[in-house]
Amino acid sequence: MKRVFTFVFALTLIASASASQPEKVKPVKNIILMVTDGTSISAVSTARWLKVYRTGDATAPVTLNIDPWLCGYVRTCNSDAPIGDSAPTTSCYVTGHLSRAGYVSTYPPYKGKDNIEPVDSTRAYAPMASILEAGRQLQGKALGMVFTCQYPHATPADCSAHYYNRGAEQLIADQIVHNGFDVVIGGGNYYLTSESESYLRTNGTKVYRNDISGMRSDRSNKMWALYGDVDMDYDIDRNPEEQPSLAEMTKTAIGKLSKDKDGFFLLVEGSKVDWAAHANDPAALPNEFLAFDEACGVALDFAQRDGNTVVIVVADHGNSGFSLGRRDLGDYGHKSLETLFSQVNKFKRTADGMEMLINTQPFDSLRSLFKTYEGIDLTPDEFNLIVNCKDYKQSPIPVEMRKSDKTSPLYSSYLSGIITKILTKYTPFGWTTGGHTGEDVFLAVYNPNNQRPLGYTTNIQLAHYIQKLWGMNGKMDSFTDQIFARHKEVFAGFNMDIKKSEKENVWPVLTVTNPANGKSLTAKAFSNIIEVGGKQIQLPSVITYVDRNDMFYLPKDLNKYLK
Ligand SMILES: [Zn+2]
Numbered sequence: 001m002k003r004v005f006t007f008v009f010a011l012t013l014i015a016s017a018s019a020s021q022p023e024k025v026k027p028v029k030n031i032i033l034m035v036t037d038g039t040s041i042s043a044v045s046t047a048r049w050l051k052v053y054r055t056g057d058a059t060a061p062v063t064l065n066i067d068p069w070l071c072g073y074v075r076t077c078n079s080d081a082p083i084g085d086s087a088p089t090t091s092c093y094v095t096g097h098l099s100r101a102g103y104v105s106t107y108p109p110y111k112g113k114d115n116i117e118p119v120d121s122t123r124a125y126a127p128m129a130s131i132l133e134a135g136r137q138l139q140g141k142a143l144g145m146v147f148t149c150q151y152p153h154a155t156p157a158d159c160s161a162h163y164y165n166r167g168a169e170q171l172i173a174d175q176i177v178h179n180g181f182d183v184v185i186g187g188g189n190y191y192l193t194s195e196s197e198s199y200l201r202t203n204g205t206k207v208y209r210n211d212i213s214g215m216r217s218d219r220s221n222k223m224w225a226l227y228g229d230v231d232m233d234y235d236i237d238r239n240p241e242e243q244p245s246l247a248e249m250t251k252t253a254i255g256k257l258s259k260d261k262d263g264f265f266l267l268v269e270g271s272k273v274d275w276a277a278h279a280n281d282p283a284a285l286p287n288e289f290l291a292f293d294e295a296c297g298v299a300l301d302f303a304q305r306d307g308n309t310v311v312i313v314v315a316d317h318g319n320s321g322f323s324l325g326r327r328d329l330g331d332y333g334h335k336s337l338e339t340l341f342s343q344v345n346k347f348k349r350t351a352d353g354m355e356m357l358i359n360t361q362p363f364d365s366l367r368s369l370f371k372t373y374e375g376i377d378l379t380p381d382e383f384n385l386i387v388n389c390k391d392y393k394q395s396p397i398p399v400e401m402r403k404s405d406k407t408s409p410l411y412s413s414y415l416s417g418i419i420t421k422i423l424t425k426y427t428p429f430g431w432t433t434g435g436h437t438g439e440d441v442f443l444a445v446y447n448p449n450n451q452r453p454l455g456y457t458t459n460i461q462l463a464h465y466i467q468k469l470w471g472m473n474g475k476m477d478s479f480t481d482q483i484f485a486r487h488k489e490v491f492a493g494f495n496m497d498i499k500k501s502e503k504e505n506v507w508p509v510l511t512v513t514n515p516a517n518g519k520s521l522t523a524k525a526f527s528n529i530i531e532v533g534g535k536q537i538q539l540p541s542v543i544t545y546v547d548r549n550d551m552f553y554l555p556k557d558l559n560k561y562l563k
Contacts, residue, residue, distance in 0.1 A: 038274025
């Protein structure tokens with residue numbers, strides 16, 4: 001009896017644990033993954049109230065483009081910590097495995113009882129294949145990425161590269177160039193070396209640098225369009241004649257990718273919602289999210305017309321402990337929408353944008369710039385902090401004579417820090433940290449077949465849902481083993497030599513020789529090019545290298561060239 005009871009109880013548990021996940025997921029042609037980086041639900045609610053304030057209709061049932069499709073919460077975390085970092089969080093969505101802070105689609109080392117899910121220690125530091133790589137190599141899908149940070153930054157890197165250190169941006173950048181993307185639009189001109197640019201051009205990809213009209217008139221299917229040296233400007237600081245909106249970038253990418261008869265995967269990242277939260281910038285945060293939501297509108301419109309596209313909108317972690325309501329405001333709980341948002345609505349520049357403005361305009365315009373762009377009449381305290389800040393280039397006070405009042409609650413050692421504090425003072429917003437937070441994030445999914453995760457979903461379950469959309473669930477690890485095998489196993493019995501350069505940004509080269517017939521092969525790390533008998537061959541996947549275990553990871557069948 002007891003055994004029967006236990007069995008039934010266990011069945012009930014399994015049923016209730018998976019109730020939020022759709023049992024059958026019909027495969028679709030296209031997947032659009034939209035990640036709003038570092039976005040707590042309070043930031044979404046605040047952005048929605050700001051939009052309501054602007055449209056003047058609080059009775060409208062739907063105000064954000066994502067609203068009709070919100071369907072649950074997602075846990076986001078690292079493999080060994082509940083508060084997620086951008087590298088492992090989106091890595092999990094596209095690979096199905098948790099990993100450690102800083103790890104870009106790379107398997108974590110074992111960390112004992114701190115592991116949140118079981119970790120296979122033999123896979124430490126190995127690349128984990130992404131659904132994008134599987135889609136392109138197994139099903140001929142086109143791939144695209146759209147974002148506003150630099151392209152080797154964490155989230156786009158998660159979808160296009162593999163390394164245990166997100167800080168190694170040049171290594172990641174070079175790898176992305178060689179990983180078969182059809183459309184890349186975002187920031188990061190600095191990282192695109194002339195060698196990378198010529199590789200792209202030689203392979204039929206159009207490249208536009210800070211060239212919005214070039215991007216707009218391009219009719220090709222393969223295009224890179226980069227804006228800014230590193231990141232693009234925040235949406236409200238953006239000059240629309242120089243930089244496109246995230247919505248336009250999304251529309252451009254979909255226009256090109258949707259020409260592929262096999263389908264496509266597009267990542268769209270609202271990269272700098274996260275940066276706004278890190279900076280505690282009350283002008284940047286809601287406006288940057290609204291710009292992301294506009295891009296969601298573009299993707300959702302396409303998906304609903306297309307009928308064979310799933311759109312997944314999700315954040316990768318919370319950030320800043322942002323709140324609508326702040327302790328020192330006393331009775332803020334009774335204040336009207338007008339009282340809470342009239343000032344917020346006047347912000348026309350982020351703190352970064354304002355810093356740029358006041359640093360390039362004469363000192364006598366300081367007060368009027370704050371009035372015009374932020375709707376603020378600077379108080380003597382605010383004025384004094386700015387003119388005494390070392391970063392303020394137009395100050396009439398010589399740098400060595402500047403003395404900031406460090407006891408002021410608005411004090412910061414840097415100018416944009418002072419500006420964010422001034423702006424925040426005029427809002428009902430609060431912040432508890434300048435770092436990430438560990439609460440669940442929102443999930444919105446549009447699926448033409450209405451098969452969606454509902455309720456609470458772990459990041460791993462969300463990855464499995466995405467895999468099911470392309471019939472890849474349960475097949476990802478064996479695909480990883482196929483394209484990222486260890487060179488010492490692939491070439492066992494052959495002579496192997498790894499050459500490392502002292503020079504910066506010159507990656508290791510592996511040379512393998514078959515002693516039986518003298519045939520040899522060279523493979524350059526973070527590239528998809530090998531050389532066999534003086535001939536270059538382009539592989540469908542990128543070759544990576546990990547210094548920690550002195551290992552190249554490359555296709556399992558590569559030894560066929562030496563036979
Ligand atoms: Zn993030």
